[in-house]
Amino acid sequence: MSFQGQGRPLSGAGIEQVCSTLGVAQPQVWAVLSVETRGFGFLKDRRPQILFERHIFHNQTGGRFDSSAPDVSNSKAGGYIGGEVEYDRLNAAIGLDQAAALKSASWGIGQVMGFNFADAGFANVADMVAAFVEDENAQLLAMANFIKANGLAGAMQKGKWDAFARGYNGPSFEKNQYDTRLTAAHARYQVMLPDLSLRTAQAALLYLGFDPGTIDGVTGKRTRSAIIAFQEKAGLSETGELDTDTESTLLGEAFKSD
Structure with missing residues (x-):
């Protein structure tokens, strides 16, 4: 799988659709995007940004590859390399179980986990990944669908970033100061939006x-x-x-x- 398409960036229509879907203004959306992926959903080779989670692959496959491939299947999180090299880890996992591998990475501009494909608005994870390969509009709408499906739109609307981070990043959100970073980013984007x-x-x-x-x-x-x-x-x-x-x-x- 090449995971490589046009890599089309966000359009004005795309971000406005998401704002309407979530009932928020652009600063809230950009705050989430900048904290989750530094604001861009693609790598320089046009593949979506990903982070492969070996502990999720372990869960998805019942740990049956832990002994033979501990770098990509492990009960403990870790082994992150970052950037383009994350695809080496993903491809190694695909060689073992494709569907489980795709479900075990976070994807695109909103870093939506593959196993959340249904909340993101897709029938299966392969369809989600295919859409993410094409453009950021699809990535952003999927993120918005996930946020709405998990009852987090209200926290965005009210600027309750601790509640949002807890729901979006999990109970350990404070470890990476997600709420503090979201608050700062929101304040910054209220002053000036990206061109x-x-x-x-x-x-x-x-x-x-x-x-x-x-x-x-x-x-x-x-x-x-x-x-x-x-x-x-x-x-x-x-x-x-x-x-x-x-x-x-x-x-x-x-x-x-x-």
Whole structure:
């Protein structure tokens, strides 16, 4: 399984649909996204961000692979590598039991666990993963469906981040200070929201091998440097600004088959 598609970033329509579904404003949504995945659902090779949970695979398979594959099947959580290498762990588990492996990873921009496919709005985990491969809109809506199915929309609406974190991350949420981080992120996004056009451009730069830094919809030094590098390669004026010609050329190059 390649898990590789277009890697389309969030659209305005996508995030507004989620806000309507949950009865919240954008700052609440962005707060959750930034804390869960640093705000972007794809890796630079366009595969969804994942984290493989070996203890979940252990539970899903009754521990029958614990002796032969302790790195991916273990009663204790751990073994995390992070980034693209998490797919090595996932693929090793797929070789043992595909459905259980897909259920044992958290996926995409909201890091929804595969075993929660039904709450996320899918008939099976394979359908969920296939949707997540295509674009962030699908990832975000699945996250919203999960939040709503688990009665957490009210906590988001009221800004009760301790209650939200307990329901979304589990009873040990305080260990990673999820509630504190969510509170801080919410306050930050109430002041300024990400620029979705710039965020899409940052994703395109990332996919094309230019490092824009964090995919956050905010122009910083690394984003400007990445734009200049792209402009130089494309034969455009090296302004560091996302002007019309630069944006059109960049998106056309990054999303050729759309």
